[in-house]
Amino acid sequence: MVRGMTAVDAERLQRDLEAIVGPRRVSFRQVDLDTYSRDMWPRLLLRYREDGPNNGLQRPHAVVWPEHVREVVAVVKLARSMGLPIVPYGGGSGVCGGAVPVLGGITIDMKRMQQLRSVHSDELICDVDAGLNGERFERELARRGYTFGHFPSSIYCSTVGGWLATRAAGQLSTKYGKVEDRVAGLTVVTGRGEVIETDGPNRALRGPNWTQLIVGSEGTLGIITSARLRVAPAPQLRVFRGYEVDSVAAGVEAIRRMLQKGLRPAVIRLYDEMDTLINSFSHHDPTVIEPPPIGPVPPIATGALPAWPTPSPKEDESTFQRLIAFAKGRTSRKVAMNAALGKSPLVNKVFGAVAEKIARRGCRMVIGLEGARIRTEIEAALCFHELETAGARDMGEDPGWAWFKHRYHVSYRMSPMFRDGAFVDTMEVASSWERLGDMYHSVREAIGKHAVVMAHFSHAYADGCSIYFTFAGTAPDARQAERVYDAIWRDGMDATTRVGGTISHHHGVGLLKAPYMTGEHREAMAIFEAAKTALDPDGVMNPGKMGLRPRGANAR
């Protein structure tokens, strides 16, 4: 529909938007439209790196910054009357293209609606605007003696509304739950341009759970303008510990047993051999003192990716020489990295073997607990005992605290990789414990055909666990890189669905995973489609996303 726009419509759009929010909170400037044409989806970053601003991406027709629910309502009504799409925008930190205006339209940036309105201490709930930045939210709660307990690595650049829209997870999700576990009610401007409030003070109301229907809908049903969220008293105590286990399987089993006993650490992370290795080189980790067989590799300042181990002489000499040189900073990073990533199956295999050999101690685990003093102390003792019973070796507190200190860094380590011509992305999938082993191997294999891959297990539940695959690849040019990138996702998603896992644990769907939504939900998509019809009959809300059928003007 509205890829181009008639001059009359453009004029009307400007006039009406300025009437709603005033001339200062709406923009039609190219630089703003450029900025809001993407989020942090790596595929778009590739495109940007290669083509700059002339990348052929669709731009929004306008960007608005409302400050009140009634302004959001008015903008949605205007869009509806003009048949223009609405794209809600929070921090822009999404990694699946969920905020990309594929059909143009009006992008509503929620960041000016950013008040923590109240904290009800008796009920342990708070009312907060959707546009509030995560780190500020947490800081304001901390000032009052509470925590929301949601710490994604994007916390400095994501918003409360964005978390809710995607069902985000924080690093301490094992204790506090994912964001959908912490929401008591929502205020939403629906695609009909009406304000609705879901649930409220309790779960006493009959009828389907509207909150859980709207949470995770990524702006396709409406715009979340504020939320009632559960808070917890700020932790009085924090305990961290590092462990090492012989293998991924042993680590997984230890975690499962611990959680199924009813123990809830705040965080429990298990790194596979490759991830353990790379982690140990990238952190200035005090526990890594024992030198690997052929001399230590100095850690590099840019972080987790990529740092490579020294090879044993029998391995592929030339690749490794270049990698070492790279890790030691002696040669152009770009040359070394491309050399390594271009041979991903080999590197995966060799590094898998080398990783196991060098890091003979096995897989690294990090466990942390926080909360009320007495209960946390007791639960920590029980957790540690459980891990030790399962054969995990205690590495002391330092690896745990080292993780805690660096926990937000991962998101910021990717840009040097992109600068150097490679790409990095993460695939976070989840399944029940029974299928977890299958999923780990089949997804690892699927990605490993195309790229270097490593994995950690970072969000555990009594009934299952997520796996966070990180992969890095390269290609001679951007078009080919996109093809490799797409193949990785296609194979990875297929592998996940085949073993009965879910294609996304906490990053959401957006554009990236939209083609796999039917495989994920099959016939149950009918219920999502029905909700779409009910809340957004004209299909103005974030069209083109999540595998929903086109509607209204967008169907043409």
Add this chain to the structure above:
Amino acid sequence: MTLVRELVLAVGYEHVEELDQNHYRVTPGSAAEVAEVIRRAGQFKAAVHPIGAGGRPLRSTEPERPRVFLATKRLDQILQLDETSLLVHAQAGITGLELERILSLRGLSIGDYPPVVLTSSLGGIIAVRTPGKSSARHGFFEEAVAGVSAVLADGRTVHTRVAPRRSTGPDLARALCGSEGTIGFITSVVLRLHNKPEARLVAAYRLPTMEAAVSAVYLALREEAAPSGMRIYDADEARLHFDGLQLPVGNVLLCAGTAGPTDLAACDRDLLTSAVIAEGGTTADESLADLWWRRLHAGEPTPGPSPSLQVMATPSKLRAVYRAVEASARTHGAVFRAHISRFDADGAVEFFTFEPPTNELITAAEQAAERAGGWLLGSRAAKLDPYLRALRAAVDPNQIMNPGTLG
């Protein structure tokens, strides 16, 4: 063909019972039969009303039409038990008690929820959203639902996919939970289970006032105690329930159970004890709590009539609601007793008994409770009705799925 003939073809002669002119009770034996019944009922635009363990539903006020009352009685099988992931896939007609009996042999359990969860059919308990299906230890029963299979109005069967958590759009299982058979007829449920706890402890306390007891409970919860159950009795209720137990006027009895790894169960009990002492209470005879727990979970009868009124209130409103209802009972000159139970993060349910329970008093008490910030059971979010109607129309254009329910 007639509707009855279609129904007989779907499930067999012996499972169709004529209740009234054009009203049939049908008892399918599999999800496939449910789909057949609903598809065939749809051809006649016959209404499909689910019946769980509770028997026949209330007559609705909507106009006369052919009706099929679809009973889940024969859908009582466990389809799969995944002991690695602690998940059970069970049909909708199995009751919590039956499920628990089977799980118990394998050292597993549905978990610590109020007894209402055990006596209902699995489909019934998740199809209707009410408060009080939760405990501080295991949270809300709905959150134990990992997946739902349901038949839609056109006879299609949907299975929401099972994962510990997902980030792939709305929680479609949770849309079916609470929809009271209006979006789909629930045929089976995947439920998260728990290992049987290493230890179970109970404790009883006496506190000077209802207010102090409520404060003690939330003080302990704030310290992250996660008891498996708690109940506060006022003095009159305690006397009736515990064979003439005499408490000083105004005092209350608090019974609590904790469970889990032994150290944590003890920790939770001790946290509660400290909170009680901080609020001016003392420990009481533990056998009282034992008896309370046996009544809840081992089927021992509870004396006294069933409560005249139930009100849900959030933590900050519990005290005000209790006093408001008490005051309205006093002005009507009625005998008044109460207990508060089913505590969780969202609040608790207050159970009031009046003697005599006149309609006039109950109406006055309901109004008083609402004024004080309480929520009557069965309240609905009527403001969302237009959206629910639109959602229903999209999946059920002929309005056959439990019409007359939920607006």
